[in-house]
Amino acid sequence: MPTAPPPRRTAAGVRLARARTALTRPTAVLGACTLLILTVLVVAPLVGLVNTTLMEGGRDAWGDVFASPMSENLLWRPMGNSILVGVATAAGSTVIGGFLAWVVVMTRIPGRWLLGLLATIPFALPSFALALAWESVFRNGLIGGSTGILVNLGVAVPDWLAWGPVPVSATLTAHYFSLSFMLIAAALASVNGDLMEAAELTGASTLRVARDIALPVVAPAMVSGALLAFAEGVSNFVTPALLGLPVRFHTLSTRLYGAISTGDVSRGYVLSIVLIVVAAMIMYASTRLTGGRRNFATITGKGGRRRSVDLGPWARPVAALAWLLVACTTVVPGAVLVLSSLTRRTNDFTSGFTLHYWIGGSDPAFAQGRPGILNNPQILQATGNTVLLGVCVALGAGVLGLLVSYAITRSTGSRWLPGTLGVVSFVPFLIPGIALGAAFIAQFGAPIGPIPSLYGTFAILVLAGIAATIPFAVRSGTSALSQVSRDVEESAVMAGAGLFRRIGAVIAPLTARGLFTGGVLVFVQMVRDLSLVVLLATPAMPVLAVLTYQYSSENFTQLANAVTVVIAVISVGATVLARRLEGAAQPWNQNS
Template identity: 65%
Template structure:
């Protein structure tokens, strides 16, 4: 009978675990987003909707920030695809030397905080338009035009430098699957290189190009750090900075409305990306026959192309770090003639310097922020990895033939993907809207370490669930069936079989979650209070208050932590870049 079947299904431990995870994801993701939307439907929220959409201040609150966000997103997408795609073609399809070095350096910018690149740009190009300190070029007597120092050009340039890595990795992976035998066959028939690229290579890489472009567009639209550093001083607002400004100045309902708009824009972009990529035809590019990769010989252009590529990746990976480190050692901001000092790193409190603030290694607030940041990163990494393991196990063990189990799998997949559609500032606003006040017997969580951990787990859920699904998916169910026959229950199988066998992949995924939290600003900037200081938020506050050396020094610390963790994760993942293989 159907009722008997349902009862047996509900007694299945995997189904019970799936139901429990569904409830957890609903609390982590669905409830905050729903709370954010519902808060805008109250009388105050409806007034805010009218102000934002049609009110006298609508151009300043919504229209201009929306256009600015779309402009930055579009330029970021185009630049990331052109640079990342072109670099991928050079590395994968030509005989350029130092491919491993180029690939490593090209992947570094995405591991850096976006505000690191913005601060590096400011250290060089800042002029005296907004008064106060200037950058290195202005200090040397050069005239830096306003459009190069502030506004959409530097914001877009730093975001392109940050996100081209994503397009490079996606396109390189796709180009690596192009069958060399097809290329050789086409050339033998007399097809030109342009015809070969258009008819063979382009159809294979187009889904990756589209995905990279739209992901870069969505990230550019929702990014907070770069517009905050390089746009706010000249009142160049995007949706994210306008929402942040509204919430932090007491216009909470307007901030929530702008956050909802930001969610809708990002969701539309990413859903369009999914549909476009999904509609592309698939091509069989991997056969059972080994093939030697044929690379285009650059000839006389080999040396200049190599030099240009190395210059590009160095400017976006090595130079920003050196600029930040050097700037943190200057006695006067942006001036090499002022001399160098280690005061901003190790100096004691001195009334004649930096308003009496001690160096970052002796500043109790920064030391506290360092340990809080590490504790947050580790807490979120552990919690997200455990949740990712359970999600990966359930989604790979549910039976698609059973309608209930298939529905549970789809629900879990949707909820675990949903945070990817919610920009960081909007997700932070959602947690404030939902958990900023008491809920029944539960106290308000705003200002506590707990809300940072919960929000961090929710934000990194897509990475953790994908890592868990990939790790558990490699474990054959036959191994568990033998343990079940021996009488092992679900808990015993998870801890004795699944966890040890998937630990390497889970650890790599956990390290990436750790890096995302340590470098994050967009999600945490609204949630952090003086009781829970974090390095990324202190960096932004120091930069906005004019303490450039302190901001740059703290950023260097974040960069070192992020790069060390990223290198560790890559070592755990092993060889995952087939275009580097010499075949």
């Protein structure tokens, strides 16, 4: 008898069979497990944030924020202020960063390698370092309390220079111009000098050469730097809080913090969602603008030489302006923070200097009896918590980033898994730190089944830190894995090594240098970041960045500046270590 033909499989059945087959592969299992972890760390907090605002008692917050008599002060005016600060930060960062990149890469000014080094330091500092330095110099008597250095020297400081959008935008520009500098300098370093010289031989003016040859090459870097600076300016919390809140200059981030810290969590969560959407739109615009541009080939098989511009009589003025910008954004703020932490009376250099705020004991004559930071148990506890938090997040994000990167780069027979992992791992980059902190409170601030509430614990700080830094860890892991040939791993397979044996014995040692560099950068991010932890840290679980903000808010300027110096030393020291271990010369240092 003829046998019956096998039943035809439906499309759904085929896909199910393929999924079952894929899940028998170790790499696919690893990818599914890491996707589950990313879902818990990234997707679940965002879903919990939205869900909280849609539950009974939270839905009214949407109307309060968008369409009520309170909307003007809750949303529209802070959003306008945020956009104003973002635009000013983007414009200032692009102009200053682009100018310094041109000076360092394209001119022959002596000491330009040192200019390049100093121009990268502000980005390694916490953003509130520059805000505190500005306040120490320009603070006037508008809101009472101690005044700044200039007022103490008899110089009248106008209100618009001491508080509000001008100092907020100026200090954010001084912080984020380093990002534009690095992007534009790398792009300028790839401009072939032979092309520029050939254009000049045809009679083209210097301006036309710059417009038609150099500018198209660096335009994508300029756009990327400007949009990233805009996004950071919109979402930054601590600088508007220090220099704007005293005069009621609110941004979205400060309104969000105020709502949640006063118990108005539903409206705070709605503002968090708004801030996330704004940041995501900015990043999407950045991707569209830079990804859709024409490509300009600057690296070819033929060697090209760098071209330096002879400034002639303009050399000294240009050099003076470049050094002035670097001094005002790097050298002077550092000196102000150190010196102002040593003054007996706040920001008054004529009162004499003392080490009390560093090593002194409890004395009612100083800071209402608070001891120096090196004798203060709370500061020492916060230092230990901060360093331990940075190490734990660096290790956790490093391991998870390596596993995710491995699943992305080594997955075969599956298209959706690597793509999904890549998208989910990138999502935290679109979420401002303070909004991500709010999302973790919404998701883990209450018990979930057998899991107790994590709010106020060290665990929630570590989990939030891993979630916030996973984009950097994944990209570091992917970059390191791209340098490891699959042949090396295939040899281990032939020797009978399993998946985790290969990762531990082959992949990890070969990528250790790149992973360590990425881990150090994650460590620095956690040590200097305030936006992420300002809602999560508690008095029982202090960290240095939050204590700095609290001391500044309470007008304990010397203590705030001293703690900031400690954070800056840790951050800059770790960054320099990472650069040295990375072993890659900066492009503007070549042929110096």
